[in-house]
Amino acid sequence: MKTVYTIGYEGTDIERFVKTLTAVGVEAVADVRAVPLSRKKGFSKNSLREHLESAGIKYLAMQELGDPKEGREAAKSGDYDRFRTIYSAHVDQPESITAIEKLAAASEKQAVCLLCFERDPKTCHRYIVGERMGAFGYEMMHLFGDDPTRYLRHRDKLPKHLSA
Numbered sequence: 001m002k003t004v005y006t007i008g009y010e011g012t013d014i015e016r017f018v019k020t021l022t023a024v025g026v027e028a029v030a031d032v033r034a035v036p037l038s039r040k041k042g043f044s045k046n047s048l049r050e051h052l053e054s055a056g057i058k059y060l061a062m063q064e065l066g067d068p069k070e071g072r073e074a075a076k077s078g079d080y081d082r083f084r085t086i087y088s089a090h091v092d093q094p095e096s097i098t099a100i101e102k103l104a105a106a107s108e109k110q111a112v113c114l115l116c117f118e119r120d121p122k123t124c125h126r127y128i129v130g131e132r133m134g135a136f137g138y139e140m141m142h143l144f145g146d147d148p149t150r151y152l153r154h155r156d157k158l159p160k161h162l163s164a
Helices: 014-024 045-054 069-076 080-091 094-109 125-136 149-153
Strands: 002-008 028-031 058-061 112-116 138-144
Touching: 002 014, 002 094, 002 125, 014 045, 014 138, 014 149, 028 045, 028 094, 045 058, 069 080, 080 094, 080 125, 094 112, 094 125, 112 125, 125 138
Parallel strands: 002 112, 002 138, 028 058, 028 112
Antiparallel strands: none
């Protein structure tokens, strides 16, 4: 199986976030937020791109895989069944299917990590995107950006990317 990483930036800062990605060997971040803006310093699209590129990581804008407003509202209210129903319908649309195909193609060439806000991947639409990547032979590995040294300490347990 091939690996697609996922990460949320909730509970971390941009420095630890980038260190986590570099510790694992991520080569590109696919920003799957519908609205790639953040009140959290360093995580709005342009600032995030600059931080990533300064660490040698590509930024891939994938807004077409973002959660529609109704899905975000359902998740925010804690109605995760409704959230999953809304997002699953969205991700099954032709534009989203094409975006996932594009993401799978990019993942063949480099280690890609799906980015959104939520720390817990099960409460985030990136988990559903990762599930859809399974059709292309990918399994998910969820990263947590609060302690990048955990990945350095356990580097031998990390998946090896094909291009590495």
